[in-house]
Amino acid sequence: MRKFATVLAAVLALSACGTGTTPPSGDAAQQQQGQTRTIKHAMGETKVPATPQRVVVLDSDKLDTLSSLGLTPIGATVGADSPTLPKYLNLRNVKTVGTLQEPDLDAIRALKPDLILGSKFRQEKFYDELSTIAPTVFTELVGITWKDNFLLDADALGKKAEAQALLDKYTARAKDLKKTSQKVSIVRFRPDEIRVYGPDSFAGIVLKDAGVPRPDRQLLADKKDKRFDKVSPERVQEVDGDVIFVSAYGEKAAQRQSEVTAGPLWTKLGAVAAGKVFVVDDETWMTGIGVTAANKILDDLAAHLS
Amino acid sequence: MTRLVLRPAPAVSFTLHRRGVVVGVGLLVLLAVVFVGALCIGSTSVQPGDVLRAVFGIPTWAGKVVELRIPRTVLAVVIGVALGLAGALLQGVSRNPLASPDVIGVSQGAGLAATMVIVAGAPVAVLPPAALIGGLGAAAVVLAFGRGNRFVLAGIAVAVAVKAITEIFIVGAAPIDGQRAQIWLIGTLAGWGYDEALVVAIVVVALIPVLLWAGRALDTSALSDDVARAIGVRVGARKLVLAIAGVVLAAFATAQVGAVDFVALAAPQIARQLAKAERPPLFCAALTGAVLTVVADTAARTVFAPTQLPVGVLTAALGGPYLVWLLVRRKR
Amino acid sequence: MAGRRGLVLGIAWLLVVVAIMLSLGVGNLGIPLGDVWRAVFSPDDSAHTLIVRTQRMPRTLLGLLTGAALATAGVLMQSLTRNPLADPRIMGVSSGASLGVVVAIALFGVETLPGYVWFGVVGALASGFLVYWLAARTGSSPVTLALVGAALNASFGAVVIAILTVDAGTFDEFRFWVIGSLAGRPTEVTVQVMPFIAVGLLLAVISARGLDALALGDDVATGLGSRVAATRLTAAAGAVLLTGAAVAATGPIGFVGLAVPHFARALVGSDHRWLLAVSVPMGAVFLLLSDVVGRVVILPDEIRAGVVTAVIGAPILLLLVRRPKLVLA
Numbered sequence: 001m002r003k004f005a006t007v008l009a010a011v012l013a014l015s016a017c018g019t020g021t022t023p024p025s026g027d028a029a030q031q032q033q034g035q036t037r038t039i040k041h042a043m044g045e046t047k048v049p050a051t052p053q054r055v056v057v058l059d060s061d062k063l064d065t066l067s068s069l070g071l072t073p074i075g076a077t078v079g080a081d082s083p084t085l086p087k088y089l090n091l092r093n094v095k096t097v098g099t100l101q102e103p104d105l106d107a108i109r110a111l112k113p114d115l116i117l118g119s120k121f122r123q124e125k126f127y128d129e130l131s132t133i134a135p136t137v138f139t140e141l142v143g144i145t146w147k148d149n150f151l152l153d154a155d156a157l158g159k160k161a162e163a164q165a166l167l168d169k170y171t172a173r174a175k176d177l178k179k180t181s182q183k184v185s186i187v188r189f190r191p192d193e194i195r196v197y198g199p200d201s202f203a204g205i206v207l208k209d210a211g212v213p214r215p216d217r218q219l220l221a222d223k224k225d226k227r228f229d230k231v232s233p234e235r236v237q238e239v240d241g242d243v244i245f246v247s248a249y250g251e252k253a254a255q256r257q258s259e260v261t262a263g264p265l266w267t268k269l270g271a272v273a274a275g276k277v278f279v280v281d282d283e284t285w286m287t288g289i290g291v292t293a294a295n296k297i298l299d300d301l302a303a304h305l306s
Numbered sequence: 307m308t309r310l311v312l313r314p315a316p317a318v319s320f321t322l323h324r325r326g327v328v329v330g331v332g333l334l335v336l337l338a339v340v341f342v343g344a345l346c347i348g349s350t351s352v353q354p355g356d357v358l359r360a361v362f363g364i365p366t367w368a369g370k371v372v373e374l375r376i377p378r379t380v381l382a383v384v385i386g387v388a389l390g391l392a393g394a395l396l397q398g399v400s401r402n403p404l405a406s407p408d409v410i411g412v413s414q415g416a417g418l419a420a421t422m423v424i425v426a427g428a429p430v431a432v433l434p435p436a437a438l439i440g441g442l443g444a445a446a447v448v449l450a451f452g453r454g455n456r457f458v459l460a461g462i463a464v465a466v467a468v469k470a471i472t473e474i475f476i477v478g479a480a481p482i483d484g485q486r487a488q489i490w491l492i493g494t495l496a497g498w499g500y501d502e503a504l505v506v507a508i509v510v511v512a513l514i515p516v517l518l519w520a521g522r523a524l525d526t527s528a529l530s531d532d533v534a535r536a537i538g539v540r541v542g543a544r545k546l547v548l549a550i551a552g553v554v555l556a557a558f559a560t561a562q563v564g565a566v567d568f569v570a571l572a573a574p575q576i577a578r579q580l581a582k583a584e585r586p587p588l589f590c591a592a593l594t595g596a597v598l599t600v601v602a603d604t605a606a607r608t609v610f611a612p613t614q615l616p617v618g619v620l621t622a623a624l625g626g627p628y629l630v631w632l633l634v635r636r637k638r
Numbered sequence: 639m640a641g642r643r644g645l646v647l648g649i650a651w652l653l654v655v656v657a658i659m660l661s662l663g664v665g666n667l668g669i670p671l672g673d674v675w676r677a678v679f680s681p682d683d684s685a686h687t688l689i690v691r692t693q694r695m696p697r698t699l700l701g702l703l704t705g706a707a708l709a710t711a712g713v714l715m716q717s718l719t720r721n722p723l724a725d726p727r728i729m730g731v732s733s734g735a736s737l738g739v740v741v742a743i744a745l746f747g748v749e750t751l752p753g754y755v756w757f758g759v760v761g762a763l764a765s766g767f768l769v770y771w772l773a774a775r776t777g778s779s780p781v782t783l784a785l786v787g788a789a790l791n792a793s794f795g796a797v798v799i800a801i802l803t804v805d806a807g808t809f810d811e812f813r814f815w816v817i818g819s820l821a822g823r824p825t826e827v828t829v830q831v832m833p834f835i836a837v838g839l840l841l842a843v844i845s846a847r848g849l850d851a852l853a854l855g856d857d858v859a860t861g862l863g864s865r866v867a868a869t870r871l872t873a874a875a876g877a878v879l880l881t882g883a884a885v886a887a888t889g890p891i892g893f894v895g896l897a898v899p900h901f902a903r904a905l906v907g908s909d910h911r912w913l914l915a916v917s918v919p920m921g922a923v924f925l926l927l928s929d930v931v932g933r934v935v936i937l938p939d940e941i942r943a944g945v946v947t948a949v950i951g952a953p954i955l956l957l958l959v960r961r962p963k964l965v966l967a
C-alpha cells in the first residue's frame with residue numbers, strides 16, 4: 001500500500017514537471033562581450049557589465065533611479081501592501097518578481113537579468129543567491145542616503161555622469177527656492193497610525209536642501225531614529241505648523257485621513273484655520289525616494305509656499 | 307511484529323521493528339522524490355532529468371536554476387528533520403500526541419528571546435543561544451504548571467502569554483528594530499541556505515548518541531512508569547534528557563528560520579500511524595518532518611507567486627485542522 | 639445571602655464608575671482632572687474637551703460594552719459546556735468570528751460594521767457548532783474542549799493571516815484581527831454594535847433560570863419542568879451573538895470571558911441571575927482597566943487591550959490548570 005503511495009507521489013511529482021517551458025537558448029553568463037566595471041558597494045565588490053540592458057530592481061528607490069536616467073527595469077519587487085508600481089514614474093512592462101521582503105528568486109532567474117540592484121537593509125540574506133544569478137549591487141540604507149544610493153546605482157548602470165548632473169540640477173533648484181520663514185509640518189496617515197516626518201526622512205532631507213524650516217516637534221531632537229515618529233490621536237495638535245503637507249499610504253489610511261481631518265481637533269490647528277493644509281502624493285513624498293520624486297516635492301513647495 | 311535487537315556496545319541497545327524499517331525506507335524514497343520535485347517546480351519548470359543532471363554536476367541548461375533551489379530545499383529537509391525529531395521526543399516522553407514545541411510554547415519562548423535580542427540591538431550571533439534559552443525557559447514554566455494531561459493546556463497558556471509579551475517588546479521598540487523583529491518572527495526559508503542548514507545539522511548529529519543511549523527510555527515510556535521502574539530503567543532522568551533534547555532541536559531550528567508550526571506536531575503522529583508503533587518512531591518522524599517541510603516550502607513559494615507566503619503561515623494553516631482531527635480521533 | 643451578593647453587586651458597579659473615570663482621565667496625553675470634569679459636564683471648545691469627548695468617551699463606552707459582552711459570553715459558555723475553562727477565545731469562537739469578519743472585508747468588500755458584524759456572528763456560530771459537536775464526540779472533558787478550541791484558534795487564525803498576506807493587507811491590519819484592541823475604532827462602531835450586544839445580554843438573562851436547572855443535570859432539569867433544549871438554544875444564541883458582535887467591534891480579546899465568571903462565581907455563587915448581574919459590570923471593569931494599563935505602561939507607545947488581557951489572563955489560566963479537579967466551582 002505504501003509502495004503504491006510512493007509510486008503515486010513520484011508520478012504526480014514528475015508529471016508536475018512534465019509540462020515545462022522549452023529550455024531557453026542562451027544564458028545570461030554569455031555576456032562575455034564588452035568590458036566590465038568593478039563597483040564597490042555595501043556587500044563588497046562586484047564586476048558589472050559596461051552597459052547593462054536587463055536590470056532587475058529590488059527596492060522602490062531604484063525604480064525612481066532608473067526612470068530618472070531614462071531606463072526601464074525588466075523586473076521589480078513590489079511592497080506587500082501596494083502591489084502596483086508607482087504611478088508618477090510611468091513605467092510599463094515591468095514584471096513583478098516578488099515582494100520587497102521576499103523577492104522571488106526563481107522569477108528573477110527566469111528573466112535572465114544582467115544586473116540586479118538591491119538594498120542591504122531589506123535583502124541582505126538573499127545577496128549570495130542573487131549573485132549567482134547576475135552581478136548584484138546593494139546599497140546600504142534606504143532613504144537617508146538617497147543621493148549616495150542614486151550615484152552608486154547610476155555607476156552600476158554606467159550613467160554616473162548623468163546622475164551627477166541630475167543631482168546638481170536638483171540641488172541648484174532647491175537652493176533657488178524662494179526663502180520662507182514658514183515652518184512646514186509633514187504628516188502622513190498610515191492604516192494604523194499617524195506619523196510626522198523628521199530631518200532624516202526623504203522628504204525631510206529635501207526640505208532641508210530647500211532651506212525650509214521645521215517645527216520643533218518634527219526635528220526629533222531626542223529620538224534615536226530621526227526619520228519619523230508616531231503621534232497618538234490624542235496629540236493631533238502636535239502636528240501643527242505654519243504649513244502642513246499631508247499624505248496617506250493606501251486606502252485604509254486615506255479613510256483614516258478623512259476621519260481625522262474632518263474632526264474637531266484637526267480644525268483647531270493653526271494651519272487649518274489659515275487654509276495652509278495641502279494634500280500631497282504619498283508616492284513622491286514618501287516612497288519614491290529618488291531625484292524625480294525630489295523634484296516633484298520641490299514643485300509642491302514652490303506652488304504652496306508663498 | 308518481528309523485531310531485531312542490536313547491541314553494538316554494552317548497555318547500548320536498540321530495537322528495530324521490521325515494519326518500522328520498511329516504512330523508513332519508503333519515506334527515504336518519498337523524500338528523494340519530493341526533493342527532486344521541489345527542484346523541478348518554480349517560475350521556470352525543469353524536467354526531472356535535467357534536475358538530476360544538475361544535482362550530479364553534469365552540465366545542463368538548467369544548472370543555474372536548480373543550483374538556486376538546492377540550498378533552500380536542503381534547508382527544508384534539515385529543518386524538517388529537526389522538528390520531526392523534536393516532536394517525536396516530546397510526544398514520546400509525555401505520551402501525549404499534542405505535545406509539540408509550537409503548541410506548548412517552546413517556539414514562542416524562542417521567539418520572545420530572539421525579539422529581545424533584536425530589539426536590544428545585540429549582534430546576530432547571539433540569536434541562536436538566546437532562542438535556546440527562551441525555549442528552555444518556556445518549557446520549564448510549562449513543566450512547572452502542567453502535570454499529566456494538563457501539560458499541553460499549560461503550554462497553550464504559556465504560549466499565549468509569551469506571544470503577548472513579545473508584542474509588547476515590538477511595540478515599544480524603535481520602528482526599525484520592531485520591523486526587523488517582526489520579519490524574523492515569521493517562519494520563512496527564503497534567503498536562507500547552507501549556513502543555516504549546517505548549524506541545525508550539526509545539532510542533530512551531535513544529539514544522535516543521546517538519542518541512541520536513551521532510546522530504551524522511550525520504549526519503556528510506552529509502558530507505564532511503574533513497570534519501567536520495575537525493570538530498572540531510571541525513568542525520570544532519561545525522560546528529562548530526551549525532553550531537553552527535543553527542546554534544543556526545536557529552539558535551534560526556530561533560531562535559524564523563525565517559527566515553522568505544525569511539522570513537529572504532525573510528523574511524529576503520521577510516522578507512528580505508518581509504522582503502527584506504540585510511540586512515534588524517531589527515524590521515521592524525522593523523515594516525515596523533512597517531507598512535510600519540503601512540500602510546504604515548495605507550496606509556499608509557488609502557490610501564490612509572485613507573492614511569497616512564509617512557510618510558517620502555510621504550516622500553521624494546515625496544523626489547525628490536523629490538530630482538530632487528531633483530537634476527534636482520540637477515544638476518551 | 640442576598641445581602642452579601644447585593645454588596646458585591648454594588649461594589650462591582652462602583653468599580654465601573656472608577657474604571658470610567660480612569661478611562662476618561664488617563665491617556666497618551668496627560669489631561670488635568672479639572673479639564674476632564676469640565677469636558678464631561680460643561681463642555682467647551684478646548685482641545686482637551688474635544689479629546690475627552692471625541693476619543694476617550696467612545697473608547698470608554700466601547701470597552702464597557704465589549705467587556706460586558708465577553709464576560710457574559712463566558713458565563714454562558716462555561717455553563718453550557720460545564721467547562722470552567724470555556725471562554726470565547728479559548729474555545730476558538732472568537733477566531734471564527736474574526737475569520738468571518740476578515741472574509742467579509744477582504745473577499746466581499748464589506749466596509750462597515752453593520753455589514754460585517756453579521757459575518758462575525760456567522761463565524762462565531764460556525765465555530766461554536768464545531769466546538770460543540772467535537773465536544774460531544776470526544777467526551778467533552780474540560781481539557782479536551784480547551785484543546786479543541788486551541789486547535790480551532792490555530793486554524794482560523796492562520797487562515798486569517800494567510801488571507802491578509804495574499805490580499806496585500808498591511809501587517810498592522812491583520813494583527814488587529816488576531817488580537818484585538820479598543821484603540822483606533824471609528825466612533826460609529828461603538829454605536830452600531832450596541833443593539834447587538836443589548837440583544838445578546840437579553841438572551842442571556844432569559845436563559846438564566848434555565849441554566850440554573852441545567853446545572854443540576856439534564857434529567858433533573860427536565861424533571862423540574864425546564865425546557866432544556868430551549869434554554870440551550872437561547873444561551874448558545876446569546877453567546878454567539880455577543881462574541882460575534884464583540885469581535886466585530888474590537889477584534890478578538892481573550893480571557894475576559896475566562897476570568898470574570900470565575901471571580902463572579904467565587905463571590906456570588908452559581909445562581910445565574912446573580913452571576914450575570916455581577917459579570918456584566920466586572921467584565922466591563924476588567925477590559926476597561928486592561929485598556930487603561932495598556933495606554934500608560936510603555937508611554938509614549940500603547941499596548942493593545944487584547945495583549946494586556948492575555949498577559950493578565952494567561953497566568954490565571956495556568957493557576958486554574960493546576961487545580962486538582964476542573965469543575966465549575
